[in-house]
Amino acid sequence: MRAICLNCQFCKQGTAAEPCRRCINLSGKYDCFIPLENTEESIPIEKAPDNVNHPVHYQGKYECIDEMIALFGVDAVRCFCMCNVYKYRFRADRKNGPEDIEKAEWYMEKLMELNQEAKHEKADC
Template sequence: MVKEKDAVNHPEHYESGSYECIDEMIAVFGMSVVANFCLCNVWEYRYRALNKNGKEDMEKSDWYMCKYMELKKAMSAAYED
């Protein structure tokens, strides 16, 4: 079975190792740092979308916003325990 390319959710260049890049970043730098990284990427992809990759950049921006919200929720849940 041939894996379909997904430049937004699973870019090939971020899946070259055993883990996706974002998961390694969380393990190395922690959720808080990666959450802030995601928020910066939201802004970056939205800022350049009209001048670069349009719809794909907006989809990437949305992906990073979802990841940011996922990490914030996980951090809040961990704080409440």
């Protein structure tokens, strides 16, 4: 039986299979979990936002990190990435756990990408 947590529609953390931990903790049970077959209209199930690779709050005409490179230069953004790797790893067990580890990995990948580009630019000179 498919169902959706009505609260998770707003926090976007739950799935059609199970409500998020926050919603369970709010009610202490699954009382906000409504089977779709028992509803008159289908409740849209939206894909959860990708807080690691494409956070909604960093979207605009261009990705925020690309604008930072254009405004501050590659060296500054490389330093920013190094600091974010450290920050997200440092706080992971006290804040967002696996999501912070994923963010640290994303910034490490970006740092490696920027370092690789810098090596290629020096070789082209």
